[in-house]
Amino acid sequence: MIQPPPAPLRLRIDPQALAGNWRALDAKSGAARAGAAVKADGYGLGAMHVVPVLRDAGVQDFFVAHWCEVPALLAHLPPGQIAVLHGPVTAEDAAYALGTGVRPVINSVQQARLWLGAGGGLCDLMVDTGMNRLGLPPSQLNEPDIARLQVHTLHSHLASADEDSAQNREQLALFRQVAGARSAGRRALANSAGIALGADYAFDLTRPGIALYGGTPRGELADEIRQVAFPQARILQVRQLDAGDRVGYNGVFTAPGPMRVATVALGYADGYLRAWGGRGVLHAGTDRLPLLGRVSMDMVVADLSAAPHLGPGDWLDVPYTLHDAAQASGLSQYELLTLLGPRLERFVAG
Ligand SMILES: *Cc1c(COP(=O)(O)O)cnc(C)c1O
Numbered sequence: 001m002i003q004p005p006p007a008p009l010r011l012r013i014d015p016q017a018l019a020g021n022w023r024a025l026d027a028k029s030g031a032a033r034a035g036a037a038v039k040a041d042g043y044g045l046g047a048m049h050v051v052p053v054l055r056d057a058g059v060q061d062f063f064v065a066h067w068c069e070v071p072a073l074l075a076h077l078p079p080g081q082i083a084v085l086h087g088p089v090t091a092e093d094a095a096y097a098l099g100t101g102v103r104p105v106i107n108s109v110q111q112a113r114l115w116l117g118a119g120g121g122l123c124d125l126m127v128d129t130g131m132n133r134l135g136l137p138p139s140q141l142n143e144p145d146i147a148r149l150q151v152h153t154l155h156s157h158l159a160s161a162d163e164d165s166a167q168n169r170e171q172l173a174l175f176r177q178v179a180g181a182r183s184a185g186r187r188a189l190a191n192s193a194g195i196a197l198g199a200d201y202a203f204d205l206t207r208p209g210i211a212l213y214g215g216t217p218r219g220e221l222a223d224e225i226r227q228v229a230f231p232q233a234r235i236l237q238v239r240q241l242d243a244g245d246r247v248g249y250n251g252v253f254t255a256p257g258p259m260r261v262a263t264v265a266l267g268y269a270d271g272y273l274r275a276w277g278g279r280g281v282l283h284a285g286t287d288r289l290p291l292l293g294r295v296s297m298d299m300v301v302a303d304l305s306a307a308p309h310l311g312p313g314d315w316l317d318v319p320y321t322l323h324d325a326a327q328a329s330g331l332s333q334y335e336l337l338t339l340l341g342p343r344l345e346r347f348v349a350g
Pocket residue numbers: 037039085157190191192193207208209210211217
């Protein structure tokens with residue numbers, strides 16, 4: 001089969017920034033080690049790209065949400081370095097955990113029974129300290145099937161670490177009680193934002209995700225965390241507009257005078273949502289190219305006045321520092337990354 005040409009849209013992943021972000025989070029974790037949340041295909045960057053970089057930087061604990069995410073990690077890691085946050089929901093899940101040697105995170109008495117029934121062994125245990133999402137209620141810690149678990153790492157998860165909320169201290173106090181009552185090899189509470197809350201929250205292991213990939217859920221991280229994911233798209237066509245010409249679906253932009261515009265290969269099917277219509281810009285080097293009109297499924301149109309020499313095939317940068325992009329779009333930093341679609345060709349380059 002003839003190979004197709006490279007895609008006209010791509011996502012550059014900067015390995016130095018990714019490794020540097022992990023080192024910064026590991027240092028901020030104090031005596032604790034930082035692991036890495038790589039669920040949702042490495043927050044949309046591609047687990048196959050981010051896992052080897054993080055492994056080579058020194059990460060030894062990787063977390064995914066679902067069992068179907070495990071094979072992409074097993075290609076690069078020994079099974080003992082992987083834990084599945086959602087735990088076994090079916091007997092097939094438990095059998096797969098045993099067969100691969102990947103640790104389940106047990107979240108309920110029901111999951112403990114499934115795991116013990118399948119043969120059991122080392123597992124992690126997630127205790128809910130106030131988020132009421134996944135995890136064992138502390139009142140059930142003495143259930144016999146929980147007491148029988150061989151717990152490698154005892155976890156809880158912070159609900160509001162990105163805010164100065166009283167809930168952070170409440171969850172910390174409850175997690176301390178739980179950790180005193182239930183022996184485990186290690187204890188882990190903090191996500192990215194939790195690391196920025198200080199050493200009290202670090203325990204033995206931290207589980208950063210978004211900040212590895214350039215997100216800054218708290219201002220304290222802004223100085224050290226660097227952008228990792230850089231979207232780019234090619235110009236498909238350029239045209240000259242006259243005053244009064246309208247652009248795109250529903251003609252919501254009308255040219256005030258003669259202007260040169262570029263049609264660019266990036267649309268809402270790629271995760272560049274309609275939220276960007278009328279407020280997004282593209283960059284050509286340091287030149288700003290404001291978007292005109294609606295975002296289409298596969299295209300946007302940008303004002304080429306600042307870079308009139310550009311033409312079809314030229315690459316444009318999509319400004320995507322997560323804090324600023326979240327402010328501009330109204331999307332969360334997490335959504336901005338995990339939305340990016342499969343047509344963006346991921347590649348690792350410094
Ligand atoms: C996703 C997740 C993390 C990582 O959170 P970030 O806010 O991305 O740092 C940590 N722990 C658990 C249980 C998670 O589900």
